Amino acid sequence: MTLYDVVQVASLGQGFDERLAARYRVLQTWQSPRGLAGFGDELKSVRVAVTSVRHGFTQAMFEAMPALQAVCSWGVGHDTLDLAAAADRGVAVSTTPGVLDDCVADLAWALLLSTARRTAEGDRYVKTGQWRALGQFPLTTKVSGKRLGILGLGRIGEAIARRGTGFDMAVRYHSRTPRQGVPYGYEASLVALAGWSDFLVVACVGGAATRHLVNAPVLRALGPRGILINIARGSVVDQAALLSALRSGELGGAGLDVLEQEPAPATEFAALDQVSLMPHVGSATRETREAMSELVLDNVIAFMQSGKLLTPIALRESS
Ligand code: NAP
Numbered sequence: 310m311t312l313y314d315v316v317q318v319a320s321l322g323q324g325f326d327e328r329l330a331a332r333y334r335v336l337q338t339w340q341s342p343r344g345l346a347g348f349g350d351e352l353k354s355v356r357v358a359v360t361s362v363r364h365g366f367t368q369a370m371f372e373a374m375p376a377l378q379a380v381c382s383w384g385v386g387h388d389t390l391d392l393a394a395a396a397d398r399g400v401a402v403s404t405t406p407g408v409l410d411d412c413v414a415d416l417a418w419a420l421l422l423s424t425a426r427r428t429a430e431g432d433r434y435v436k437t438g439q440w441r442a443l444g445q446f447p448l449t450t451k452v453s454g455k456r457l458g459i460l461g462l463g464r465i466g467e468a469i470a471r472r473g474t475g476f477d478m479a480v481r482y483h484s485r486t487p488r489q490g491v492p493y494g495y496e497a498s499l500v501a502l503a504g505w506s507d508f509l510v511v512a513c514v515g516g517a518a519t520r521h522l523v524n525a526p527v528l529r530a531l532g533p534r535g536i537l538i539n540i541a542r543g544s545v546v547d548q549a550a551l552l553s554a555l556r557s558g559e560l561g562g563a564g565l566d567v568l569e570q571e572p573a574p575a576t577e578f579a580a581l582d583q584v585s586l587m588p589h590v591g592s593a594t595r596e597t598r599e600a601m602s603e604l605v606l607d608n609v610i611a612f613m614q615s616g617k618l619l620t621p622i623a624l625r626e627s628s
Pocket of ligand 1: 385386387406407409413460461462463464465466483484485486487512513514515518519522540541542566567589590591592593
């Protein structure tokens with residue numbers, strides 16, 4: 310029986326898969342129809358696991374790999390990784406922070422501009438001949454010089470804030486802890502931040518601790534002219550409350566890269582022109598996806614050589 314060093318539960322692209330396999334004895338469980346469940350003793354020698362935020366890493370996966378020392382995950386979210394199990398087992402975990410901030414922030418801005426200025430609707434208006442048939446497109450909402458609120462001023466939140474200053478916007482944020490050394494105002498209450506904001510961008514972590522943080526009172530505070538943007542996780546926003554606020558006109562509009570259920574079925578949002586949707590593609594550019602895969606590979610190599618990950622996450626703090 311082959312003794313494997315690395316288990317790869319998700320393919321990270323042909324270039325990555327080939328380079329990893331050229332260096333180590335890699336068990337590619339994604340090639341098997343039963344995935345990880347199709348293996349037993351082959352997993353016993355594995356020291357490092359490669360996964361993605363979509364495939365996650367569960368308690369059962371930890372239990373199947375008694376020699377496991379590190380999990381290298383592709384993506385920055387860790388809501389699908391069982392960090393408590395990792396901490397209990399003393400397994401180090403890395404994600405791919407930093408390299409995707411620009412693209413996720415760019416997409417937040419694409420959604421913000423598209424929702425405020427209704428660019429997707431305008432595109433359909435021209436392409437389907439409505440311009441000629443109906444004439445002038447309805448008035449939309451100004452962006453520059455307005456108030457930008459950010460829920461979660463982490464790496465991505467800060468990249469979104471920086472872009473806001475380029476649009477001459479006043480920027481404030483809410484998180485559990487105020488940040489030192491940033492030029493943006495802190496709001497201790499999310500409802501107060503929403504009440505102040507013209508645009509509220511959700512950029513905090515997902516998971517149980519932030520579930521439905523954006524609820525009916527927050528949406529009410531944002532108000533009939535307010536626009537909500539979510540590039541974080543669908544779970545952070547109470548989607549039923551969001552739909553209700555949009556339908557009743559209590560909220561002005563929404564731009565969403567993430568939804569509570571993904572991939573979303575033909576959606577209730579379809580009838581709402583004041584909503585812009587994207588299929589969870591914040592980091593999905595060729596350049597950024599390559600940089601993310603590169604950072605996973607660098608983490609695996611660093612761990613194999615030194616026993617240390619390059620971009621570990623703090624396990625207890627983040628759970
Ligand atoms: P980060 O640097 O760790 O920042 C996370 C922020 O969330 C921090 O400001 C943190 O501040 C705040 N936060 C955590 N718990 C909170 C709570 N209970 N209430 C309020 N704020 C809270 O993470 P990042 O790299 O910017 O990424 C942020 C998230 O973006 C990821 O976790 C992921 O879910 C999402 N994301 C989405 C895409 C996409 O494709 N759409 C791509 C990448 C990432 P405090 O600790 O002070 O509260």
